Amino acid sequence: MAKGHVLIDFERCKGCELCASVCPKGGIKMSEQFNAKGYRPAVWLNPDGACTGCALCALICPDTAITVYREVVPRMAVVKAAHN
Ligand code: SF4
Numbered sequence: 001m002a003k004g005h006v007l008i009d010f011e012r013c014k015g016c017e018l019c020a021s022v023c024p025k026g027g028i029k030m031s032e033q034f035n036a037k038g039y040r041p042a043v044w045l046n047p048d049g050a051c052t053g054c055a056l057c058a059l060i061c062p063d064t065a066i067t068v069y070r071e072v073v074p075r076m077a078v079v080k081a082a083h084n
C-alpha cells in the first residue's frame with residue numbers, strides 16, 4: 001500500500017472542511033486555532049500512518065491549500081517482488 005504525506009497551507013485554508021469529509025482514512029481534522037483570516041484551518045493528523053496519498057483531499061480543496069506527496073516504490077523492487 002502506498003504511503004502519503006500531506007502539507008496543508010495554514011494561512012491559505014478557509015476552513016470549509018471538504019477535505020476532512022472526503023478523506024477515507026479520517027486523517028484530516030479542523031484546528032482549534034484560527035489563522036490570520038479568522039478561519040479554523042484543516043490539519044493533517046494521519047492516525048496510524050494510514051494516509052495512502054490518494055490525493056482526494058487536494059482534489060476537492062477549492063483553495064489549492066493542500067499538497068500531497070506519495071511514496072513511490074522503485075520499479076525494480078516491484079519486479080523483484082513479482083519474481084520471488
Ligand atoms: S491523501 Fe487521501 S488518505 Fe491522505 S489525507 Fe488526503 S484524502 Fe486522506
Ligand code: SF4
Pocket residue numbers: 008012013014015016017018019020041042060061062063064065066
Ligand atoms: S478543503 Fe481546502 S480550504 Fe477547505 S478545509 Fe480543507 S484545506 Fe481548508
